[in-house]
Ligand SMILES: Nc1ncnc2c1ncn2[C@@H]1O[C@H](COP(=O)(O)O)[C@@H](O)[C@H]1OP(=O)(O)O
Ligand SMILES: [Mg+2]
Ligand SMILES: [Mg+2]
């Protein structure tokens with residue numbers, strides 16, 4: 001059970017909802033064809049994305065019926081494809097937590113396939129700066145998920161434009177905080193013992209990690225970023241996909257900071273989770289295309305978790321990420337996440353290297 005204090009109930013519901021959805025995605029990885037479709041922007045979506053979104057929104061609507069939800073996916077493809085819809089429905093029905101009290105907190109099963117489609121489409125809020133809004137990425141790093149690499153189920157609560165609660169379901173990260181970072185992981189290693197965590201934070205209350213279980217939530221421990229005496233000792237994380245973050249810019253920035261260790265490339269908000277628990281130090285996301293606008297669900301939980309673990313998160317110009325402008329981070333470009341004590345130094349080099357490009 002989560003502790004008392006502000007947002008204790010929200011955290012508990014978010015943890016259980018993310019736990020249930022993460023277990024669904026694991027079942028897709030192990031036993032199903034993934035039902036991969038290509039979206040308009042050529043990015044992939046799978047039955048795991050749809051199923052996880054349905055389950056999490058159902059839980060939020062049960063516990064907090066008046067809250068808005070900004071979620072990545074929509075049900076259109078499922079409405080047009082009966083076979084796909086039935087596959088997702090089977091998955092969603094099978095994804096029950098073994099702990100009856102937890103299932104009760106989440107409101108139990110969905111009523112019908114049509115209710116499932118309508119639930120998925122409840123994630124269409126336009127967001128904004130007023131009131132309680134949840135940001136949901138049912139599978140972040142879908143390409144990593146398909147490769148057997150890192151991916152994350154991401155949920156955050158914003159109140160009046162500020163992130164107050166963040167939860168990341170990270171089924172392919174090691175349970176131990178200290179384990180050195182490796183680039184992705186092989187499919188044969190997934191679901192091994194000692195894999196999978198739920199990392200969470202509440203504003204002003206620090207960040208925590210716990211093992212991803214099938215039964216009741218495991219007890220958490222608090223996590224912090226690693227103290228970093230010199231930036232040159234840092235390990236930095238970046239995207240696997242070169243189209244998501246400029247890997248030649250990051251190499252120049254690393255060299256200018258005196259960093260000799262190669263970057264660790266991993267998909268998804270696992271990067272935020274990893275640096276927050278001290279398994280890495282810096283996360284750089286450097287714009288590739290001028291016209292790409294980041295989505296709030298790709299950053300909300302990770303931003304809070306890193307800041308609560310002792311870090312600073314800004315864009316490449318040094319501005320805090322602004323989650324109150326709608327479904328996107330339209331006022332920001334890229335991400336620079338680092339321990340608070342060295343963020344200024346890292347940002348200075350990022351600005352210098354990027355300005356030299358112009
Ligand atoms: N051109 C781009 N620049 C930055 N991020 C992108 C770009 N295209 C897609 N993304 C998003 O990057 C996220 C994954 O990032 P990472 O590389 O850190 O794993 C996905 O949510 C993906 O969104 P989408 O799901 O819409 O494809
Ligand atoms: Mg996507
Ligand atoms: Mg994403």
Ligand SMILES: [Mg+2]
Nearest residue numbers: 072137139140
């Ligand atoms: Mg996604």
